[in-house]
Amino acid sequence: MAITTDNAPAPPVAGKPGPTSTGRAGDKIFLGLSQGSGILLLVIMASIAVFLTYRASLALAENDGNFLTTFDWNPAGDPPVFGIAVLLFGTIVSSLVAMVIAVPIAVGIALFISHYAPRRLAAPLAYVVDLLAAVPSIIYGIWGALFLVPYLEGLNLWLDEFLGWTYLFEKTEVGVARSLFTVGILLAIMILPIVTSVSREVFLQVPRMNEEAALALGATRWEVIRLSVLPFGRSGVISASMLGLGRALGETMAVATVLSPSFVISLHLLNPGGGTFAQNIAAKFDEANELGRDALIASGLVLFVLTLLVNGAARLIIARRKEYSGANA
Amino acid sequence: MAKRIDVSGLTAYYGSHKAIDDISMTVEPRSVTAFIGPSGCGKSTFLRTLNRMHEVTPGGRVEGKVMLDDENLYAKDVDPVTVRRTVGMVFQRPNPFPTMSIYDNVAAGLRLNGSYRKSELAEVVERSLKGANLWNEVKDRLNKPGSGLSGGQQQRLCIARAIAVEPEVLLMDEPCSALDPISTLAIEDLISELKERFTIVIVTHNMQQAARVSDRTAFFNLAAVGQPGKLVEIDETERIFSNPSVQATEDYISGRFG
Amino acid sequence: MSNVIQDATPAQAARGLSKGTLSQRHLPRWAPAGFAAVSIALGVAVGAGAGLHSRIQWGLIAAALFVVVSYVVTSAVENRRQAKDRLATSVVWVCFLLAVVPLLSLIWTTVGRGVKVLDGYFLTHSMAGVPGFETGGGVYHALIGTLEQVGLATLVSAPIGLLTAVYLVEYGKGALAKAVTFFVDVMTGIPSIVAGLFILSIMLIAGLAPSGLMGALALAILMIPVVVRSTEEMLKLVPNELREAALALGVPKWRVILKVVIPTAIGGITTGVMLAIARIAGETAPIMLLVFGSQLINTNPFEGAQSSLPFYIWEQYRVGSEASYDRAWAAALVLIAFVMILNLVARGIARWKAPKTGR
Numbered sequence: 001m002a003i004t005t006d007n008a009p010a011p012p013v014a015g016k017p018g019p020t021s022t023g024r025a026g027d028k029i030f031l032g033l034s035q036g037s038g039i040l041l042l043v044i045m046a047s048i049a050v051f052l053t054y055r056a057s058l059a060l061a062e063n064d065g066n067f068l069t070t071f072d073w074n075p076a077g078d079p080p081v082f083g084i085a086v087l088l089f090g091t092i093v094s095s096l097v098a099m100v101i102a103v104p105i106a107v108g109i110a111l112f113i114s115h116y117a118p119r120r121l122a123a124p125l126a127y128v129v130d131l132l133a134a135v136p137s138i139i140y141g142i143w144g145a146l147f148l149v150p151y152l153e154g155l156n157l158w159l160d161e162f163l164g165w166t167y168l169f170e171k172t173e174v175g176v177a178r179s180l181f182t183v184g185i186l187l188a189i190m191i192l193p194i195v196t197s198v199s200r201e202v203f204l205q206v207p208r209m210n211e212e213a214a215l216a217l218g219a220t221r222w223e224v225i226r227l228s229v230l231p232f233g234r235s236g237v238i239s240a241s242m243l244g245l246g247r248a249l250g251e252t253m254a255v256a257t258v259l260s261p262s263f264v265i266s267l268h269l270l271n272p273g274g275g276t277f278a279q280n281i282a283a284k285f286d287e288a289n290e291l292g293r294d295a296l297i298a299s300g301l302v303l304f305v306l307t308l309l310v311n312g313a314a315r316l317i318i319a320r321r322k323e324y325s326g327a328n329a
Numbered sequence: 330m331a332k333r334i335d336v337s338g339l340t341a342y343y344g345s346h347k348a349i350d351d352i353s354m355t356v357e358p359r360s361v362t363a364f365i366g367p368s369g370c371g372k373s374t375f376l377r378t379l380n381r382m383h384e385v386t387p388g389g390r391v392e393g394k395v396m397l398d399d400e401n402l403y404a405k406d407v408d409p410v411t412v413r414r415t416v417g418m419v420f421q422r423p424n425p426f427p428t429m430s431i432y433d434n435v436a437a438g439l440r441l442n443g444s445y446r447k448s449e450l451a452e453v454v455e456r457s458l459k460g461a462n463l464w465n466e467v468k469d470r471l472n473k474p475g476s477g478l479s480g481g482q483q484q485r486l487c488i489a490r491a492i493a494v495e496p497e498v499l500l501m502d503e504p505c506s507a508l509d510p511i512s513t514l515a516i517e518d519l520i521s522e523l524k525e526r527f528t529i530v531i532v533t534h535n536m537q538q539a540a541r542v543s544d545r546t547a548f549f550n551l552a553a554v555g556q557p558g559k560l561v562e563i564d565e566t567e568r569i570f571s572n573p574s575v576q577a578t579e580d581y582i583s584g585r586f587g
Numbered sequence: 588m589s590n591v592i593q594d595a596t597p598a599q600a601a602r603g604l605s606k607g608t609l610s611q612r613h614l615p616r617w618a619p620a621g622f623a624a625v626s627i628a629l630g631v632a633v634g635a636g637a638g639l640h641s642r643i644q645w646g647l648i649a650a651a652l653f654v655v656v657s658y659v660v661t662s663a664v665e666n667r668r669q670a671k672d673r674l675a676t677s678v679v680w681v682c683f684l685l686a687v688v689p690l691l692s693l694i695w696t697t698v699g700r701g702v703k704v705l706d707g708y709f710l711t712h713s714m715a716g717v718p719g720f721e722t723g724g725g726v727y728h729a730l731i732g733t734l735e736q737v738g739l740a741t742l743v744s745a746p747i748g749l750l751t752a753v754y755l756v757e758y759g760k761g762a763l764a765k766a767v768t769f770f771v772d773v774m775t776g777i778p779s780i781v782a783g784l785f786i787l788s789i790m791l792i793a794g795l796a797p798s799g800l801m802g803a804l805a806l807a808i809l810m811i812p813v814v815v816r817s818t819e820e821m822l823k824l825v826p827n828e829l830r831e832a833a834l835a836l837g838v839p840k841w842r843v844i845l846k847v848v849i850p851t852a853i854g855g856i857t858t859g860v861m862l863a864i865a866r867i868a869g870e871t872a873p874i875m876l877l878v879f880g881s882q883l884i885n886t887n888p889f890e891g892a893q894s895s896l897p898f899y900i901w902e903q904y905r906v907g908s909e910a911s912y913d914r915a916w917a918a919a920l921v922l923i924a925f926v927m928i929l930n931l932v933a934r935g936i937a938r939w940k941a942p943k944t945g946r
Contacts, residue, residue, distance in 0.1 A: 036750075038754045045770050045773070048808075142919060218438065231428035232427070408609070
């Protein structure tokens, strides 16, 4: 080290100072550019929060109602009144319905692909599932509105008849199935691919020796899954579900096409009505004046925070799992 | 309870590749039989055909007969799950269930095979851990995860898990290759104790180990890389190591190749 | 077993039947197919008999019957453990079918109803002068809009995403890199409507008018994290020996990255960018807020309202006439074809350019 620095510099610096110096400068410029992009990313995230908060504060200053508890959205009124109670409720309820339906099915499909499907079928199936994640949400939306809604009416009657006593499935209003429940089913179909593919990845990572341990004890296929696959994959499935939940919370077009919105909170899931943050923004944007837009931005800020929390939690779980499995290997 | 294994004309494939070819041998009950041979000679593959674990690997396929006393493991109406219950296995790397406690690891096999009263279960767990010479080291932390033990302890935990279901035969696939010398010694002692009760088959890379623990030794070899492995000879361990009947065995044992 | 020499242990006593013989009563291999056939027949019979007009109910009845029948028969013929195993298998199969049916139906419907008005005329004409509830008109203006907006978004986000990924993989250490990594992940989860609202708030503050560019900026925000993630994965696959070999020759680091690392990973990077394009091409919400929508051809993305394919679908859906539904489906088919072709080509490139070491 010391010898080379003593010896080497003299001839090269004299001989070709050009390349070395441009090399240094090039390195600096390149580092600056790439680091700058990274910083730009942070700036974008920060300014999303700042700009939304600023415009939201303008709207909230004018609001005559309570932003959190008002069951109305009328920023053009005199005085302007708007609140997110219904939207928060509808967003969470529809996403929960979606999760309850989608997560078990997605785990089932993931297991099907990783452990049950004939080997020749598994790879193409995984591929198809990935492709389905690419179908644009607006197409799910019009399919849901024009195809799924009519088909769900029979199921709704059924649920009302046999499960009506649960209150949740009691249908007290007549009308087509443009309810939070239908929205939940559609969202479930939409988040299936993402939850499936993340879970599948985790299931495929289960160390072979863990599965063989169970097999050698005389476990059936299901017992192998219960003993070694599911415990290993649990945190992965949880974070996959959270990622799916994040998608469901922020989905706009599929909800906007299917739901017939109204500003009521009802746990009768089959009744038409209700609303979600994103759907409300899509529906009210056209007719909104400047205050109306700021009010919508305020509701969007709440949605932003909500998805941030859910996604952050999912990422933390994934990160912790990595440490765990790394230490194990 | 220990049973005799009688293999005849056994050939195993990975897809279209023939891994071992036409192997026949007898494994005596209540004894230790060691499999030795160079890497890739199919001794582990052969071991895995003895409890139908070979067919679990993608493309794995077996032809031939493996008689356990008077029943063929590969008969048409035999359930591989039952076979694996009857023929236990210990792997190269210790593989306790990472999310389970020491107690649950040992009880796992029993819980699969039926319902037990708590006291029964505790009794079996204690007996198995004692049988694996692990009881004194873990009796105060049975509810701690099994992955917190040292490598050698984990391997003994896996042995305890395997013998808890009282198998007829215990297969061991290089059980000491991931362990330090002291843990290896502990496992070897354990093997000599276990052969009182079980038929034991052990694959090992370590010829001294084969000489130390086994009653009979089988030498496997392959003609060339890519060729299927074959059984060269099986005999009393003493004979194999002092006066083998095949030249290849002597070459291998005296370290001339492999 | 009778030849037990040691005292019979409780384990052996409780094991009972399963001990002693390896063979058991078995259902034939075609049993699951048989259960399925019986269940479907029963499901159809019950559905038709009870006059349920929705096929969804027929299917659910058949699925439930399948699960129950296979459990009951297996536990009668074999044993409870086998029955549980069979139960799990049939549930997993049912899950798979439950998911496949709606997805197939989605594709089927889109293709079936989309081809009705999809022709050369539809692709080359705008909606200028066509009242929404009448037939005629086309998707040309929306196609132009989508291509321009997506193109602009790619121009903005590809360099930023690429450079960020280079930073994370080649330079990234310490708190800044950790923060960037975390926020890239979080950014992946931003709902598209929130990205739209963000640009909207800037427009409100700066007094900007809606244009294709505004939409493109929102799309870029959605696209950047996807590009970063995929590029990062690809750069990590470049073996360190390559970098070290070049550095050992005295090549400056930035040239190593430009001349060695990125060219090695270029196939994967292209794939990632194309998948990201496919993802944003279907985004509707930001376009709705920021580009405003138009019936006319506007080839200038920097000024004036434009349309886009997903927005066009939404617009035609809202008109609510048979003619507009037909146009919506046709546009949906165009959009799906666009996205799927991008996906297939991207994955094709990935496979073709994959490093030889993989598998």
